[in-house]
Amino acid sequence: MLLPKFTFHEPETLDECLSLLDRYGSDAAVLAGGTDLLVNMKKGLIRPSVVVSLSRVGELQGISTDGDSGKLRLGSMVTMDAIATHQVIKKHFSILAQGAQRLGSPLIRNRATIGGNLVTARPAADSHGPLICLGAQIELTGPSGSRKVPVEDFFQGPGTSVRRSNEVLTQITIDKIPPKCGGVYLKYGIRKTLEISVVNVSVLLCLEKDKTIAHARVALGAVSPKTIRSPDTERCLIGNPPDEKTLKKAAEAAAARCQPISDIRGSAEYRQILVEVLTRRGIEEAARRALSRKV
Amino acid sequence: MAQTIQITVNGVSHDLLVESNRTLAQVIREDLGLTGTKQGCEIGDCGVCTVILDGKAVNSCLVLAVEAAGHTITTIEGLVGERGLHPLQSAFVNEGAIQCGFCTSGMILSAKVLLDHNPHPTRQDIRQGISGNLCRCTGYQKIVDAVEVAAKMLTSEKGNDDG
Numbered sequence: 434m435l436l437p438k439f440t441f442h443e444p445e446t447l448d449e450c451l452s453l454l455d456r457y458g459s460d461a462a463v464l465a466g467g468t469d470l471l472v473n474m475k476k477g478l479i480r481p482s483v484v485v486s487l488s489r490v491g492e493l494q495g496i497s498t499d500g501d502s503g504k505l506r507l508g509s510m511v512t513m514d515a516i517a518t519h520q521v522i523k524k525h526f527s528i529l530a531q532g533a534q535r536l537g538s539p540l541i542r543n544r545a546t547i548g549g550n551l552v553t554a555r556p557a558a559d560s561h562g563p564l565i566c567l568g569a570q571i572e573l574t575g576p577s578g579s580r581k582v583p584v585e586d587f588f589q590g591p592g593t594s595v596r597r598s599n600e601v602l603t604q605i606t607i608d609k610i611p612p613k614c615g616g617v618y619l620k621y622g623i624r625k626t627l628e629i630s631v632v633n634v635s636v637l638l639c640l641e642k643d644k645t646i647a648h649a650r651v652a653l654g655a656v657s658p659k660t661i662r663s664p665d666t667e668r669c670l671i672g673n674p675p676d677e678k679t680l681k682k683a684a685e686a687a688a689a690r691c692q693p694i695s696d697i698r699g700s701a702e703y704r705q706i707l708v709e710v711l712t713r714r715g716i717e718e719a720a721r722r723a724l725s726r727k728v
Numbered sequence: 729m730a731q732t733i734q735i736t737v738n739g740v741s742h743d744l745l746v747e748s749n750r751t752l753a754q755v756i757r758e759d760l761g762l763t764g765t766k767q768g769c770e771i772g773d774c775g776v777c778t779v780i781l782d783g784k785a786v787n788s789c790l791v792l793a794v795e796a797a798g799h800t801i802t803t804i805e806g807l808v809g810e811r812g813l814h815p816l817q818s819a820f821v822n823e824g825a826i827q828c829g830f831c832t833s834g835m836i837l838s839a840k841v842l843l844d845h846n847p848h849p850t851r852q853d854i855r856q857g858i859s860g861n862l863c864r865c866t867g868y869q870k871i872v873d874a875v876e877v878a879a880k881m882l883t884s885e886k887g888n889d890d891g
Binding site: 484541 | 729731747748749750751770771772773775778781784785786787790791792794795838856857859860861
């Protein structure tokens, strides 16, 4: 399987990169980890005449946390393996490490990047639900400067986002999660590796001292054109303890409001049932983690 | 568009003129003649093209050769040392972990990276470590056995060297 011919650029600075994208516009494809782009090029699904690689742009690398605020910054070229194995992320933003750990295979995770996983905007992507639960902000930089977009507003539909062709996704920032919060990413697939979710559910809960739920975010993947929040589920949770009655109501709300499609991986009816089951398990597990302080 | 790249493969530096649309897998096999690296699905699903790039196991079918410029690569040919086969290689032979052999190079390189980071893996760790490498012959049991045996050989070797 051969790649079509293209002109290759590997800028070393963000400025150089932006001027290349400005010059070539939509003729240029941006190469991050290559685990989607090169596959699509080999299959002949896309034929960009120019490929601009981000791998040597220093500004896009690195994971850092702000000492005082605890804010996490991820360069867009950080690999999924780096996220899945990073000690601070595993401890304080574990829902994101869980999502990253479920992407592709170890070989894919060593190349696939967080920026790439966002820009490819697949409805079943493993990082989207965790990032939505964490309230992540996405920074896009273009010729006239940078703008920040909440991750929820970034996706438009399968394969499309608000990124313009002359913009680079530069970094992702996440505010520190308060104590007594717990997060969980549940992915249902036929196998454990190299699998695209039939359904995935992300849940982040924060508990009050008396164990009522103070804050809840629930995101559902692979059930709509993009990963969505379930406000009905969140409303059922907030102000209530994670008891049997709340769990049942919240899980039913998640299933009732989502409208999945039938495809090769599962029927709409099956997905709806999975949403209910996984949401319920997710809430239970997130509450358990909140009590043992595992974000 | 051809460009000159320098890559270090199995400790040897190479200066090569490559087209930008050629993958690392193609260059390793065709330009360097190191055919231990296989090409299978060519879209990152099967793992037969696995090489170690700067200490990480990757699908070389999804890395452009030009992206590898300046980096260090180990292929299956690079595992043979002065004392002969690497413990993983001999364990695969002795434990019957090789049938058709097409997955073996990639499987061993993924296992090598696993053992570099985790010298005492559980069977579950081993399964996860090689989960990007498909084998259609063995049913994996003997591969997991071989990696376990190699892990024991490597830790006892290290113990002897230290002692």
